[in-house]
Amino acid sequence: MFDVYDLQSRLVEAAWPSGFEASQAKLLARLAEPYADEIRTDALGNVIVRRKGEGTKIAIPAHMDVLGLIVTDIDKDGYIRFDTIGGISSLTLLSTPFVFEDGSLAAVRAEAARIAKADNIEDFSDKRDMYADVGALGKETTERRIRPGMVAKYATHTVKLAGGKIISTPYADDLICCVSLLLALENLRDAKPENDLYFIFTAQEEVGTRGARAAAYHLEPDVCIVADVCDAIDSLSAEYPIGNKIGEGPAIKLRDGGSLSHRVIVDHLVRAAEENGIPYQFDPMVYGGTDATAMQHARGVVLSSGVSIPTRDIHSPYETVSADDVVQAGKLIAAAAQRKLEI
């Protein structure tokens, strides 16, 4: 029996940023394999898990890449200069701990010159004047372990809050949805698929939904049900006026920054939820794209919607979700995948 906290922690420890997904891809393939009819990996690293069925081709992507840093330079005193992979704001970078591929730990800091010039918090935290210090004692010692091109990820870990009901973790976006895909696969283990199902752990979403685009080009699905996170605005740190609440069920996607969901698919998801007693809300997310965007633009017509997990503080080193929302999402994805869909 898959456990949400256990899976998320394992995925977090295995995951590396966009373009460097080999480690989490391997873990996901291994976890999914017992539930797959076919499983393959493509040139970009997408892991495609098929449950064979007749009829409508449904792609169910969740991305396995995460945000992070890539080392660009090591200066003469051994401090590391970097660029971000994916959208980490400068404010989020400041003072945040990262772990590099060799295990080195460093918090990102701002240079004295920048602090002296800064008027406000935003000013203070310009990415180009930041550096990472792994315990620099000169250029040579740092270069023994760190080279340009190496990547780093948040050095935070998955924790349980509120007696285990709530999980706060790096990379709920989008590993928690990889978890919901695994839960769905587990739920469908003994079923005979009524549609032709492709669960895809995609690569390079955070740098432009690239894996999904290539996967859709090749696969030519009819429908896409994307599993990604959506903004929960039930906390004081929320930055947008529109969003969801955690703990009130998975959210059926109406739109996101790059795609509009199709009524047919939304209705399909709603009926699947209601027929199976699964709680749900609607995801009206305005900002931010998902793999659905890419799949809609890849090749032919792809009708889309999604099953989203409301998440607080997306893209921060601690993203917060309700464990039960994830369990319910697994059930909803399975129910929707299984309910015969005629286009």
Add this chain to the structure above:
Amino acid sequence: MTDIFELQARLAGTACVSGIEQRTAALIRELAAPLADEVWIDTPGNVIAHVRGTGRKILICAHMDVVGFIVRGVDEKGFVWLSRIGGVSLQSCWNRLLRFENGALGTLRFVSGENGAFAKKKVGEITEDDYYCDLGAANREEALAAVSVGEGAVWVSDRRETAEGVLIGPYADDQVGCAILLRLLEELKESGNSGGNDVYVVFTVREEIGVIGALVAGNRLLPDFGIAVDVTTAWDAPINRPKYEGYTRLGAGPVLTVRDALLIADRQFNDRLIAVAEENGIPYQQGFSKGGTDASSFQGVGRGVAVTNVSVPQRYIHTAEEMIARSDAEHVLRLLAAFLSKPAGGADREKPDGSDREKPDGADGGKEEGDIHV
């Protein structure tokens, strides 16, 4: 003998903020008990370990409290509002995990405000109402079942030591000082030699909010010499670079303070320690700091005490990822041990035979009624 960083790791599990040092004190007392002639906890909560001698009275201290937060209150949504304890670096006030005294966990967040108002605030304008802690509680009742008003909280962050012996992690300030002093006690016990000096190793409380514990200890003990073993800013990271050469660096040895925010160290004492360092081949630096330590609080007690700091250089003080070098910690230990191995003698201005040294009424430095005995 126990490794300094290992001792520090043990202390990390008990870390708590000024005023809530009890768990750390209990652990230190337990560890120190077999190493000194007497160990007790005084009224404010300082742990005092006494290695008896007939010579000069030397007080060496490190503080047990760390910077962090305490609970101000809980709102109806279950969010926890905090107060900073000590000079918590603002940059470490969001996107972090906190552990409360009784084990509850929560994430620190900033209040984003209308249209990204937070980011546009001036650094000096940020108040305690701009950040809060999210326990994941559904409402006030659930939150209050997990934490109480006045409860302390500290950061949770990874610790790691590099191959070159640089330790990155929280609470180096001043748990490394406490670890060094515990090791010093081990060395004094093992060698049986404290130079005949009357040594008081004091683990103080409430340093981060006004060096209060040390003041009490200093007042009671009225030492001749006082050394605070703390951390001090290493200026060698790009965050900090001064314009002159010879500033404090990580890995370049223990730092003898010339001046800090609260103290101009006793020059003759510093010179004496420099001589000890040079005699024993121990590297040292002379430092300037914008912070303060316990030493300042007892410089003026009784008839005056010759005080200085012997500090471990540290980058990123008061953040959740502080950075110190193993070699510096070990050299601090070596310097203290070397200093104590010979009689401290008089401060230059006193009569060399010590005949001017009086014991003020009722203050012999020993245990008193009301103290917690070992």
Add this chain to the structure above:
Amino acid sequence: MKEYLKVLSSLDGVSGREDRVRDFIADRVRPHATTVETDVLKNLFVWKKGKGTPDRPIVVAAAMDEWGFVAEEAKDSGAIALSAVDGMDPKAVIGKRFRVAGGETRGVISVVSQHLTGKTGTDKVPELRELALDVGAKNKEGGKAAVKPGEGIVYDYPFAEFGDGFYRGKAVDARLGASVLLRLIEEVSPALDTWFVFTASSKIEHRGGVVAARRIDPGTVLTVEAAAAGDVPLQKPALWSVRVGEGATLGLKEFGSVYTRELRERLARIAAKNGVKVQIRSGMRGSGDAGTLHTRASGAKVAGIGAPVRYVGTGNPIVHRDDLEALWQLAKLFVEEV
């Protein structure tokens, strides 16, 4: 490499109007290629049979289009309004000499409104659409007679060798990759069947690349292009990206691509084994065809190599012959050994 770079960079071809370049290259490669094809967007596809056949197609690509403008209508003053390709920097073109593509009519870019004189706005950089080409016409008729709308407008700085082994010239940056590809087709027998793709419209959102990717559906992509070098006194060393004199460049990441580490490391190994100097390109703000080529079809592994070029996009880019030679060696090794 000098002759290749000279002859290709001297041809005129802004984005969307690469005909002269494409036709020249097509004629040159015909005797050496197995097939030569083109498409509606003016991409050029050259296929060379190798000793073996790869599982999925291998593409080595470079762009053909250079920086410049497309002429619009003549204004009343006689100056020609301009439409810029992506990535043009208004600061870099003011006061520079331009020429009508394929012709002899020359002009200087000025500004229409008075941003550079007067008390207000002396520091303000004009926007691209405020720029116009002064062809020395006195009025609108004169302007119309000199330049037709739709003609390409290119920098007017001829190729030259100067200083201690440097080359400069109007499209030394834009045609760097293409010149390497041209020589590869003429001189190298590939280990595996290889597509050499000269893309069009790379400076208009990489449109050529999108179409090229779908035509071929590559499994491996290697792009060859200029790598902007910031090693000038005005720039902080950490932001230099690459340095002149340090060899061929290996890209890490840019706007469209996270280069596949495995490929990059293989290239680094090949270079080390053969004594070819290489450096990591740490700058990530560029955008080349690699992005579209490796993601717009079924997906491909991707790497980007180049040579450090200063003053990219200014009409006077410069590259050092040793770095260009290192790039040539690296590209040759890749095609021979892949």
